[in-house]
Amino acid sequence: MSSTTPLVLIIEDEPGIRRFLRVTLSSHGYRVSEAACAEDGLKHAAADRPDLVVLDLGLPDRDGMEVLAELREWSSVPVVVLTARDTERAKVQALDGGADDYLTKPFGAEELLARLRVALRHALRKNGPEEPVFVTGGLKVDLAARVVTVEGREVHLTPIEFRLLATLVKYAGKVLTHRQLLNAGWGPEYGFEAHYLRVYMAQLRRKLEADPADPRYLKTEPGVGYRLALEA
């Protein structure tokens, strides 16, 4: 964290993907350290003190979830997990288990870089003060004054709607699982009744989005959760 160029630790057994990650990240100003198995990866994580870890969930020696749990016992380094398709359950587990975001194979360079940028920014901001006003595209959220405007027009939100939006804003760009959002909106006891959340998200979209079915800000990650999109 001291260095100006962030160090990314890649824990991935496939040499092809490792090479793709190394080339892409090096050419975009990251330093890279690599591990081909879980044991090596954990050793590197302890020794190299990386700023971010890219962790493949399908490692040959140990389950990626275990690696994540072990890492989380002593480190809060942002972790982006790599998963195969059709593993929504694993994604949700990883996110609830402390991962910051996920990438579904196959993924492109742009998607990779965007995820890493968001993860790193949140890690940095954890230590600093929260910004009171958030702006993306035409959406402006003043967290302190509890005022939300879309294209300059003020939108009235119910307290629960505001709590949900505030949570999404706090982790803008990051995916949040249903459970994480339910916790934020109602408290932990509603952790499994995702359809309440969906109904509120639909209402929120109607208030904030020009076309609720083709949302610009509040994106759905089917089977996983929601993400507040950051516009470049």
Added chain:
Amino acid sequence: MERRPDPDELLARVNREEEERHRGRLKIFFGSAPGVGKTYAMLGSSRLRKSEGIDVVIGWAETHGRAETAALLEGQEILLPLLLSYRGKELREFDLDGALERKPALILVDELAHTNAPGSRHAKRWQDVQELLAAGIDVYTTLNVQHIESLNGVVAQITGVSVAERIPDSVFEQADEVELVDLPADELIQRMKEGKVYFPQVAEQALGSFFRPGNLIALRELALRRTADRVDVQMQRYRMDHAVGETWPTAERVLVCLGPSPYGQHLVRSARLLASRLKAEWIALYVENSHQGGMAPSDREQLERTLRLAEQLGGKAVTLTAENTAEEILAFARARNVSKILLGKPPRAGIWRILRRDFVSDLIRESGGIDVYIMGGTAEERLARIRSARRPKRRWAPYLYGLAVVAAASALSALLKPYVEPVNLAMIYLLGVAVVATRLGVGPSILASIASVALFDFLFVPPYLTFAVGDSQYLITFVVMTLVALLISTLAARARLQAERARAAQSRTEALADLTQQLARARDSASVAAVAVRHLSEQYEAQSAVFLPDGSGDLCVVSEFEASFAARTSESSVARWVFDHGEPAGLDTDTLPGSDALYLPLIASGETLGVVGIRPQQSTDEMMSEVRHRVESVVGQTALALERTALAERARQAQVEAEAERLRSGLLSSVSHDFRTPLASIVGASSAIATGDLDASEVKELGQSIYDESQRLSRFVANLLDMTRLESGALAPARELQPIEEVIGAALGRVKARLAGRVITLRLPEALPLVGIDARLMEQVFINLLENVARHTPEGTPVEITGAQEGKHLVVRVDDHGPGLRPGTEEKVFEKFFRSSEHSESSGLGLAICHAIVTAHSGAIRAASRPGGGATFTVTLPVAEVPAGPDGAPRPGGGAP
């Protein structure tokens, strides 16, 4: 005159030889009495065979402690006996399965007529031998003359000893070789005295009873004659084969008429003897008289046994129903060219002979050129007849009712007495008797007529209150009243019986027709089995089970009704035996009669398809003899139905295979096309970049192309995987309640790039209900639908997505403005590997996946061309019931302000 062999006879001989070649050969060492040296001769002969290098095993040898015989056993391979425990005793028995497994070329099995211990597979040893022969093993065995079925009666008459252990004549006749082991009576007695036959103390006793010189001489003569008969038969066969000319006796045919008496067995044996002397065919006939009442179960059983015996002895058994027994017998005899009829002495004597027409005299009178023999019975059989004649207990209620009617008639007569002549009072009694006769049957009506006569005499005929009769003309009244009672009751009873029979026949016919219909409707073997089991339980109150072979050939109970017996291994092994041999076994048969149920094979086109096990609820004997043949017809019907379903199943299987073949080739062409095309681009572009000779803009362009083609490849792989998982059931939808627009929005986000240049209009009302769907799978549905639009519509055309609630369904329509669907392909587009054209970029999986996913959500997906042009895809999903949340919980559409 030169005579050529009859082709039919030749064919029969060829068949016989064919069968004989596969079957083992049976050699019987035949003797007149125990101790003549049959076992000794058999063992000696087997030693000879062994020295010739033939694989000989001794399956069972009874030495009776005879030292010379035991000496012959030395050095021979002896099969271990099977140990059976029966009522605490340990019994040793011939090990049939051991023998079959060992499968020697020749096996020795002593004492062919032996009765097996309970618990053995077959009741009799000769059946074991049949199975050995069927397995192609040659058998040497021994037999005494008194054990042959048809000679049993004669032997019993000579020696006074009746033997329970008998073998059917056919077994003896079908033996390939019979070696007579002969020993003059004196020598046998000498051997007995020397203790060479039995142990001394047994010998002492035996000499006094069975082994008297007279007996032995008679038995020896019987044995010699029986062997000579066989030689005679062989001679005839030889003559036939070689077309030796001869004056043949005019064909004789013997008919034996049977009734339900134990005496019938004697008749059958006599008929057989007569027929074999005459070298004639013989037929056993039972004529059921339609006037007579139903038969008592014990009689019916007796009759069945007699008929079965006739069949065992080589006769033909026939049952007919007729009004006039004598006429029917003669008509049958003439039709079959019968030359001799055998009858028993008429069963009843005395008054019945006068009252009823005697069919024996009728028969003799009308017989014309046919000889009629009347056979007498033995004392024992007469006794049995008397015993069987004792009727079972009667019901007394009808008699009481009869007396009550008479009492009522008396009361009425007493009232009318002052006004009416006594003779007319008799009419009232007559009416009463008529009523009793029509309603209550013969016995009560006779009682009523006697009581009427007595009371009428006592009360209304002067002198009153005595049984004396003043006027002799009243005697006419008495006689008429009795005769009227008899006449009416007989007629009424007959009418009732016929009506009952007709009803029973009707209901049987209906039940059978019903069964046929149900069997015809059954689609697979399991439902055929269920129909059969239901029929058996309803019609015969029987526990039953149907066994069918499963894929690996093991028999499984496919359907059963209260058939707890079917679960036992001992019982299922009986079923197995029946299945393997295609012959009935179990209860009421000669094979494994100790079983709990009767097992019948389901045979169609000569192939055993399964086994039916039946256990009657009520008394077993009754059920078996009464309805066995009807049950057999049910089983036959079931077998036919099973065959039909098996054929249908095979046809269906073939169709499925053809479909699978189509899919396989579809998959192959799809894979080769869809993988190779993008791979070719990727290989080309990446190899060009790897040369390092390109400038930055070229690299970027090729990189983009690699990226695009990889995406295409990725989509294809994803589709293939989805399809496979959906089909294998591995991809079960994880349903959650959610608004559909969320899913559609996510899908739009994914395919937006590919839909570039098309205006997408969304019409999703705010009030759309929630649906219970798997978000990821349903997203895939809309992704595939939209990609389909992108592939088939030109750029710049609009796309509309419309949602609406229709009753309990949510309907989402995707309308495009492309060329629409080719007519007739509206359903085919959802088939796997369907391509709208040869050069289509599609893998033919996208829409098939949509179909599979929507169907898994209990929804429907349809495609249609719109009149104005373009295609419409409609997805219909059931609307979810939203569960009520706990108090204070957020609700759809509302929330705290």
